[in-house]
Structures are given as C-alpha cells and as structure tokens.
Amino acid sequence: MKPASFEYHVPDTLEQALGLMSQYADEAKILAGGQSLVPAMNFRVAQPGMLIDLNRVNELSFIREEAGTFHIGAMTRERHLEFNSSLAKRAPLLTEAAPFIAHPQIRNRGTLGGSIVNADPAAELPVLMLALDARLKAQNASGERWIEAHDFFAGMFTTALASDEILVEIELPFMPLRTGWSFMEVAPRAGDYALMGVAALVTLDENGKCKKAKLVYLNAGDSPVDAKESARLLEGAALNDALIESAAAMASEKEINPFGNIHTSIDFQRHLANVLTKNALKQAVKRAEENLQ
Amino acid sequence: MTRSFPVTITVNEKEYKREVEPRLLLSDFLRHELGLTGTHVGCEHGVCGACTILFDGESVRSCLIFAIQADGHSIATVEGLAKDKDDLHPIQQAFWEAHGLQCGYCTPGILMTLVPFLKQNPNPTEAEIRHALSGNLCRCTGYQHIVDAVKLAAEKMR
Numbered sequence: 001m002k003p004a005s006f007e008y009h010v011p012d013t014l015e016q017a018l019g020l021m022s023q024y025a026d027e028a029k030i031l032a033g034g035q036s037l038v039p040a041m042n043f044r045v046a047q048p049g050m051l052i053d054l055n056r057v058n059e060l061s062f063i064r065e066e067a068g069t070f071h072i073g074a075m076t077r078e079r080h081l082e083f084n085s086s087l088a089k090r091a092p093l094l095t096e097a098a099p100f101i102a103h104p105q106i107r108n109r110g111t112l113g114g115s116i117v118n119a120d121p122a123a124e125l126p127v128l129m130l131a132l133d134a135r136l137k138a139q140n141a142s143g144e145r146w147i148e149a150h151d152f153f154a155g156m157f158t159t160a161l162a163s164d165e166i167l168v169e170i171e172l173p174f175m176p177l178r179t180g181w182s183f184m185e186v187a188p189r190a191g192d193y194a195l196m197g198v199a200a201l202v203t204l205d206e207n208g209k210c211k212k213a214k215l216v217y218l219n220a221g222d223s224p225v226d227a228k229e230s231a232r233l234l235e236g237a238a239l240n241d242a243l244i245e246s247a248a249a250m251a252s253e254k255e256i257n258p259f260g261n262i263h264t265s266i267d268f269q270r271h272l273a274n275v276l277t278k279n280a281l282k283q284a285v286k287r288a289e290e291n292l293q
Numbered sequence: 294m295t296r297s298f299p300v301t302i303t304v305n306e307k308e309y310k311r312e313v314e315p316r317l318l319l320s321d322f323l324r325h326e327l328g329l330t331g332t333h334v335g336c337e338h339g340v341c342g343a344c345t346i347l348f349d350g351e352s353v354r355s356c357l358i359f360a361i362q363a364d365g366h367s368i369a370t371v372e373g374l375a376k377d378k379d380d381l382h383p384i385q386q387a388f389w390e391a392h393g394l395q396c397g398y399c400t401p402g403i404l405m406t407l408v409p410f411l412k413q414n415p416n417p418t419e420a421e422i423r424h425a426l427s428g429n430l431c432r433c434t435g436y437q438h439i440v441d442a443v444k445l446a447a448e449k450m451r
Contacts, residue, residue: 002321003316005295005315006295006315007295008295008298008359008361010361010362034357034358034359034362035357038339038356038357038359039337039339039357042338055362079351102428103428104352104425104427105342105345105353105406105428106339109353109357189427190423190424191428
C-alpha cells in the first residue's frame with residue numbers, strides 16, 4: 001500500500017530540527033532511517049500528520065572516542081557501526097550483533113537512534129544499549145538531558161522521551177578489561193525478527209572469578225529484559241557448567257516474560273532462552289579467559 | 294492533497310527534474326514518473342528486496358525511502374547495468390549463464406544488491422553470498438543457481 005499524505009520538513013541543522021519540534025511536537029514524527037516507520041506508513045498503521053526528516057542533519061552522524069567512551073550520533077547508520085574498527089575492538093558485542101539486525105540493505109539506511117527510539121522489544125539495538133550501559137542524550141529547544149538506557153525503555157514502542165525531544169547522541173563506555181561477550185539469537189530466517197535472543201557479558205577478576213555478569217534478552221517482554229537476578233547468581237563465583245545452568249534456568253523460567261506469537265509458543269521461547277543463555281555464557285567466559293593474559 | 298516540491302535526482306547518471314508529493318515512494322517515482330519499470334515492487338515493507346536500488350552507491354530498499362529524500366542524490370537501477378542488450382554487466386551475464394533466475398521478478402533487486410557486495414568482497418565464500426542475499430526473496434529457484442551465478446560473476450569480475 002501507499003502512505004497517507006503528510007507535511008514534510010527537512011532541516012539542515014539540529015537547531016532547526018529542535019525548533020520544528022518545539023513548534024509541532026504533537027503532530028510531528030521524526031524520520032530517521034525510516035526502516036520501521038515507512039513500512040508502518042505504507043501499511044497505514046502509522047499516519048503522522050508531519051514528518052521531520054533528520055537525514056540532512058549531518059552533525060548527528062559520527063562515531064568519536066573520548067576518554068574510554070564512544071560518542072555516537074543518533075543518525076549513524078547501522079552499517080557504519082557494523083564495520084567500525086574501534087567499536088570492534090572496544091565494544092565487540094555491538095559488532096557481533098550488528099549482522100543480526102534485519103538485512104544488509106536495511107542496515108545501510110537504518111540508524112542507531114531510530115532503532116532505539118522505536119523501542120521494539122524484538123529489536124537488537126535496544127538490548128545492546130542495556131547490555132553496554134549506554135547513556136542517551138535527549139535534546140529539545142530549551143536544553144538537553146542524559147538518560148540511562150535502563151530508564152529509557154518504558155514499554156512496547158514507548159520511551160522516556162518527551163514529545164518535543166530528539167535523541168541526538170549515544171554514549172557507550174568501552175567494555176571493561178577481562179570481559180567476554182556473546183550475542184546469539186534464533187530467527188526463522190536470516191534477518192527476520194528473532195523468536196528469542198540474548199546478549200551476554202562476563203567480566204572476570206584477576207583470579208578468574210566472575211566479577212560482573214549481564215544477560216539481556218530480546219522478544220522476552222514488552223521491553224528489553226535485563227535478567228539481573230540471574231546474572232547476580234554468577235557474580236563472585238568461579239564459573240562452571242552447573243552455575244551457568246542455574247542462571248540459564250532462572251532467567252528463562254523466572255525473569256523473562258515472553259508473549260509468544262504466530263511463529264512460537266511461550267514455552268518454546270523459554271526453551272530457546274535457556275539454551276541460548278548457556279551457549280552465550282560459555283562463549284563469553286571463554287572469551288573473557290582469552291582476555292586474561 | 295499536500296503540495297508538491299521540486300526535486301533533482303540523478304538516476305543512472307542522468308539528471309531528472311520533477312515535482313513530487315512528499316508521500317511518493319522512491320520505487321513509485323522510478324516506475325511511474327520516470328518509466329523505469331526494471332525496479333520491481335513486491336512487499337512494500339522492506340522484506341522481499343525486489344525494489345533494491347543503489348542510493349549513493351549503497352544498496353537500499355526504494356520502497357522505504359520517499360522520492361523527496363533522494364533530492365540531490367545519485368540513484369542506480371537495473372536499467373543502468375548493461376551497456377546494451379548484447380553487452381550485459383558481468384553479473385547479468387553470469388546469471389544468464391548459470392541460470393540464476395526463473396520468473397525474473399526478484400532478479401533486479403538481487404543484481405543491485407550484488408553490485409556493491411562484489412565490489413567490497415571480490416572473492417566471497419558461499420556463506421557470505423547467502424548472507425548478502427538474505428534480504429532478497431526468490432520464490433522460484435531455491436537459491437542454488439543464484440549462488441552459483443554469484444560465484445561465476447565474482448570469477449568474471451576478478
């Protein structure tokens with residue numbers, strides 16, 4: 001189908017975009033990569049009265065490093081994250097997960113900020129923002145504020161952004177030393193929405209014990225699900241298969257809350273979460289041990 | 294009806310000036326405004342890949358971009374690949390020789406996906422080829438001959 005008509009604004013600068021947002025916040029929607037919004041408009045599920053297109057705001061597209069932190073512009077294309085060599089070194093979880101985001105043609109156009117603000121619980125990037133302790137910079141005409149990824153996702157397709165705010169920048173700390181990572185998901189076909197997926201991080205201390213662990217799930221609730229209790233089971237211990245199995249059982253049975261859909265039952269999603277957690281944790285531990293030397 | 298805006302879009306190295314409504318999809322602009330019907334439209338929600346074109350050299354879905362967003366940009370479509378019908382692009386020639394198509398509906402999108410892929414990756418493995426084509430649905434071939442054609446094309450282009 002074809003989109004309904006809308007008014008269109010295409011600012012060249014962030015300042016212009018913020019001005020438009022303060023004027024039209026109630027009717028306007030931001031057009032970033034458009035890889036979720038435009039399909040929704042083609043289906044007429046979304047019929048915004050106005051689009052403010054950020055694709056000519058070049059100042060929102062960058063990847064910079066500063067004192068142990070990446071600063072990434074919200075309009076940075078997913079494809080640029082995928083092939084950035086600094087990210088591959090300092091935030092390899094992101095690099096590993098990027099090829100799972102839809103298809104190459106979608107990643108050429110889709111943006112980091114767009115996917116975060118879309119807040120689809122089945123999407124990869126919101127999960128990665130939680131796993132990597134991202135901070136998100138929101139701006140409106142009167143100022144800016146930083147929001148922790150943990151406070152950003154408020155539910156299905158819902159975020160903490162006010163109607164006149166634009167997500168402009170994402171701050172990602174470098175992954176800590178002695179940290180192993182893994183991203184795994186199961187989808188019916190490559191590039192489809194995954195039935196279940198997990199990002200796992202394990203940081204070891206100098207003696208090889210688990211100092212910090214993280215397990216974040218996609219398609220496991222109405223937002224990305226951070227399974228804190230299950231991760232806590234691992235912390236302070238020397239990791240072995242039995243502990244990993246307990247954490248996987250706890251996360252898959254207690255902490256996630258999947259809904260099921262036409263492709264999968266809830267039971268199968270829990271089963272996948274269990275298997276993926278075990279495999280991902282084992283891979284993360286192995287990589288952390290390789291990073292010990 | 295909302296008002297139209299003037300755009301200047303380069304398609305296959307030729308400049309076109311038109312007036313477009315903001316809601317006009319780039320795929321429909323190419324087909325209906327310019328008569329370039331080689332770009333096919335399948336699902337119109339970014340899943341099938343039939344409408345894949347090059348936007349400033351990168352493969353994208355033309356059904357998920359508005360024509361107005363292409364103002365000042367350079368587009369390449371399947372019509373720009375062959376110099377003439379007896380002088381096919383090496384990827385087209387390989388699809389011909391390896392029988393990489395049956396009904397042909399998905400073919401333009403697949404070809405346009407492959408142009409930048411083989412440029413960036415002149416010696417791809419089968420797994421890389423299948424990943425590159427994961428966003429293009431073909432309901433006829435079962436993909437095997439498409440993969441064969443890509444391997445042949447890579448050989449021809451090295």
